[in-house]
Amino acid sequence: MALRAGDHSQAAMTGVKEKVLTLDTMNSSIRRVEYAVRGPIVLRALELEQELRQGVKKPFTEVIRANIGDAQAMGQKPITFLRQVLALCAHPDLLNSPNFPEDAKRxxxxxxxxxxxxxxxxxxxxxxxxxxxxxxxxxxxxxxxxxxxxxxxxxxxxxxxxxxxxxxxxxxxxxxxxxxxxxxxxxxxxxxxxxxxxxxxxxxxxxxxxxxxxxxxxxxxxxxxxxxxxxxxxxxxxxxxxxxxxxxxxxxxxxxxxxxxxxxxxxxxxxxxxxxxxxxxxxxxxxxxxxxxxxxxxxxxxxxxxxxxxxxxxxxxxxxxxxxxxxxxxxxxxxxxxxxxxxxxxxxxxxxxxxxxxxxxxSPPAPSDPSFAQFQAEKQAVLAELAAKAKLTEQVFNESPGIHCNPVQGAMYSFPRMQLPPRAVQRAQELGLAPDMFFCMSLLEETGICVVPGSGFGQREGTYHFRMTILPPMEKLRPLLEKLSQFHAKFTQEYS
Amino acid sequence: MALRAGDHSQAAMTGVKEKVLTLDTMNSSIRRVEYAVRGPIVLRALELEQELRQGVKKPFTEVIRANIGDAQAMGQKPITFLRQVLALCAHPDLLNSPNFPEDAKRxxxxxxxxxxxxxxxxxxxxxxxxxxxxxxxxxxxxxxxxxxxxxxxxxxxxxxxxxxxxxxxxxxxxxxxxxxxxxxxxxxxxxxxxxxxxxxxxxxxxxxxxxxxxxxxxxxxxxxxxxxxxxxxxxxxxxxxxxxxxxxxxxxxxxxxxxxxxxxxxxxxxxxxxxxxxxxxxxxxxxxxxxxxxxxxxxxxxxxxxxxxxxxxxxxxxxxxxxxxxxxxxxxxxxxxxxxxxxxxxxxxxxxxxxxxxxxxxSPPAPSDPSFAQFQAEKQAVLAELAAKAKLTEQVFNESPGIHCNPVQGAMYSFPRMQLPPRAVQRAQELGLAPDMFFCMSLLEETGICVVPGSGFGQREGTYHFRMTILPPMEKLRPLLEKLSQFHAKFTQEYS
Missing domain, CATH: 3.40.640.10 (Type I PLP-dependent aspartate aminotransferase-like (Major domain))
Known part of the structure; x- marks a missing residue:
């Protein structure tokens, strides 16, 4: 209800008004928006990281964010030439520095x-x-x-x-x-x-x-x-x-x-x-x-x-x-x-x-440019490692009973299908969660591994998936895949 | 009209179809959007710049874009410390360089x-x-x-x-x-x-x-x-x-x-x-x-x-x-x-x-930091020059008959009101233009000065304004203001 002019002191005395902008009055289209890649599971991951920093004991020592295609956050190094050009542009005094290659300066x-x-x-x-x-x-x-x-x-x-x-x-x-x-x-x-x-x-x-x-x-x-x-x-x-x-x-x-x-x-x-x-x-x-x-x-x-x-x-x-x-x-x-x-x-x-x-x-360095060799070497190293990780991911998941993983032909993700026992599905429903969300949340709480439930991307009804990036560094990826598979086995047993 | 499956070869033979996405089918809310700061006057300014580069003769040698609050485009130098920190972040190898102050590195x-x-x-x-x-x-x-x-x-x-x-x-x-x-x-x-x-x-x-x-x-x-x-x-x-x-x-x-x-x-x-x-x-x-x-x-x-x-x-x-x-x-x-x-x-x-x-x-450098003095000096120099330009703008415009300019107390713009003779208003209407748009377009064509008509910001009916930034460098600003005022006098005379 709108107040008329002059009602100010009265309004001031009536105490707390309702907010102007509430869930009821706001744009309802925005309310319908969902974005699983940064949804509840990621918020929980952030909390867990904070708890770890505060010294709270957990069954793991670090949260591994395999939820988002964020290569550099997973330790991938930037391509040198990209950053050289950027630094030169940001601070052109560096154009006089002998420590930058000529092609980056050009x-x-x-x-x-x-x-x-x-x-x-x-x-x-x-x-x-x-x-x-x-x-x-x-x-x-x-x-x-x-x-x-x-x-x-x-x-x-x-x-x-x-x-x-x-x-x-x-x-x-x-x-x-x-x-x-x-x-x-x-x-x-x-x-x-x-x-x-x-x-x-x-x-x-x-x-x-x-x-x-x-x-x-x-x-x-x-x-x-x-x-x-x-x-x-x-x-x-x-x-x-x-x-x-x-x-x-x-x-x-x-x-x-x-x-x-x-x-x-x-x-x-x-x-x-x-x-x-x-x-x-x-x-x-x-x-x-x-x-x-x-x-x-x-x-x-x-x-x-x-x-x-x-x-x-x-x-x-x-x-x-x-x-x-x-x-x-x-x-x-x-x-x-x-x-x-x-x-x-x-x-x-x-x-x-x-x-x-x-x-x-x-427009990367051309073969005649001084930075060509290094640029190509860095690029190929990243792509070769990604290819190896794609292969490894498919392989380890497919060795795990109850998990099926299509070949990761491209991009940065695996999207394996997993079987979930009926009792786990039922338990999830009691908790008001999608069954794969229940699995992913349990996984996060027990192992620190953060992946996104398939329900956030859509999947055929009655099937359950998760999306996991292939980006963690090689030395972490294998243990990660094994830990995840073992957790799935344990979870399946627990609810069978 | 949707084609049914199987109509493909027939569709292929009927020649050019209408586009799927046209002015008629597109989002009508987007069609209603207007944004004068980068509107027709700026598109024309871009064209004029291109014509100048191609050697087309104009009554001016450069287009001066006083349409947008873009300080560095007008020659303002970036604050050194800002760019030092950015370059160091972009290319962390520079953290080993002796050419950056310690506080920027920290x-x-x-x-x-x-x-x-x-x-x-x-x-x-x-x-x-x-x-x-x-x-x-x-x-x-x-x-x-x-x-x-x-x-x-x-x-x-x-x-x-x-x-x-x-x-x-x-x-x-x-x-x-x-x-x-x-x-x-x-x-x-x-x-x-x-x-x-x-x-x-x-x-x-x-x-x-x-x-x-x-x-x-x-x-x-x-x-x-x-x-x-x-x-x-x-x-x-x-x-x-x-x-x-x-x-x-x-x-x-x-x-x-x-x-x-x-x-x-x-x-x-x-x-x-x-x-x-x-x-x-x-x-x-x-x-x-x-x-x-x-x-x-x-x-x-x-x-x-x-x-x-x-x-x-x-x-x-x-x-x-x-x-x-x-x-x-x-x-x-x-x-x-x-x-x-x-x-x-x-x-x-x-x-x-x-x-x-x-x-x-x-969180700028603190008094005890090595970059403090330079940072403050650069900041104060920019602000002092802007203050002088604000003052100058108000002064020159108010000396011009038919232009009234409020004090530029802050921000980066003057928004003077100008009188336009009835015949100019009539001519604009014949051309299907707002009168102040007609003035600003004429100004641009004859002087290369690009300002935005008041109708792009809204104004009381029957009043005419333009927005001009105070950002051009001091040595250009005074001649610019004088040129604009003289053009207004000439324009007024022409249509009186």
Missing amino acids: RAEHILRACGGHSLGAYSISSGIQLIREDVARYIQQRDGGISADPDNIFLSTGASNAIVTVLKLLVAGEGRTRSGVLIPIPQYPLYSAALAELNAVQVDYYLDEERVWALDVAELRRALRQAREHCRPCALCVINPGNPTGQVQTRECIEAVIRFAFEERLFLLADEVYQDNVYAEGSQFHSFKKVLTEMGSPYAEQQELASFHSVSKGYMGECGFRGGYVEVVNMDPAVQQQMRKLMSVRLCPPVPGQVLLDVVV | RAEHILRACGGHSLGAYSISSGIQLIREDVARYIQQRDGGISADPDNIFLSTGASNAIVTVLKLLVAGEGRTRSGVLIPIPQYPLYSAALAELNAVQVDYYLDEERVWALDVAELRRALRQAREHCRPCALCVINPGNPTGQVQTRECIEAVIRFAFEERLFLLADEVYQDNVYAEGSQFHSFKKVLTEMGSPYAEQQELASFHSVSKGYMGECGFRGGYVEVVNMDPAVQQQMRKLMSVRLCPPVPGQVLLDVVV
């Missing part, structure tokens, strides 16, 4: 010349520094076997997440049965479900096929679409390749089928390709949606609308904290693209240090 | 210890690095004369803009007559109008009083609120102090009156205080809303809900490109605060380099 000078006032502290234009967008375009062209990319179709962003949300924002409209529907894979990376909840759009689930290494099946897309059309207006299809949390790498045939499907059904394609450098399995290869759709020729090449996302947070660089990324849009209506540019301008610009790192990632 | 080590894997490349927790939030809390406490601040109420953000949008997002709800209304000043910084349009909330305008140096008048707040209640549910009040684009600094009495009004009328307060270090006028002083409401005692101190925003982009540092900032929430419902924490977690974390700069800003 690069820093090149970037600084493209910055307002020759400083990282100036705003860039909203879509990102022109020079860097040109470098991104060249990178895409080289990656895609010469298919051209236009810098004007590239928008730098605050990590890939920000670009994904921006494109989704453009797409969502309507009310009731005309509300926008967006097809997302199940299991998915929960940014998608969170953004759709916030934007009040309809999440349309299509299931990946666990029995076929999480393959994307067009018949399943068709089923999901048909059902969705009964209650909303599906307008977009999200694909994550390499998969998160599922780690599969899509075949070229699969991508072609998805593109044909999207074209036939008039769906805007969102290709989350942030793990494009993270492909480990023999026979697997990354194919960009842009390349495949262009090579498919007419009418796909000129008509199918696509947004493809990339990031400096993953790959071999793992520079998550810098929030660098980009989106390339293909065949977007120019008038809509103008709206996208306007929308981005309100947030002024993506963080410039993240833009700098992105520039080096898309 | 600070960098301190920050790195608080980072995951001791690296800027790791994600921080979503609300920002704990250590830095503690430093922010100490800064607030010191700023506010000892009134305590709780690090748990502080959320680091991607510039202040991102935090402002986050708080607005929590507030907006309802449909039709129960739709949330948010009171914003006119003239305003257009982030507010843009965010409210995007969020589909009602923008409720209250006018600042130009005749009283853009004072905020509670009677006008009351008028705006009363009218708004007839068609929406006003739930929040935004205040920008020091003012953007208006440059006024609010008195303590005014702030007290606003707080009493918000309390009586049950409005959540948003205090945009990003210019808290930018106060120039004699007799003007910055008072934080947090301090005033706490000192007002019961019931305000324990009950009035407030969010206060700050940034590393303004002040004496001007580090816009790093997108660092924070919001402190006061008296927020803990359950809502939990929702806010969740919402922020979806975007993972604010850019870590911006967090690092923020840490130095809130």
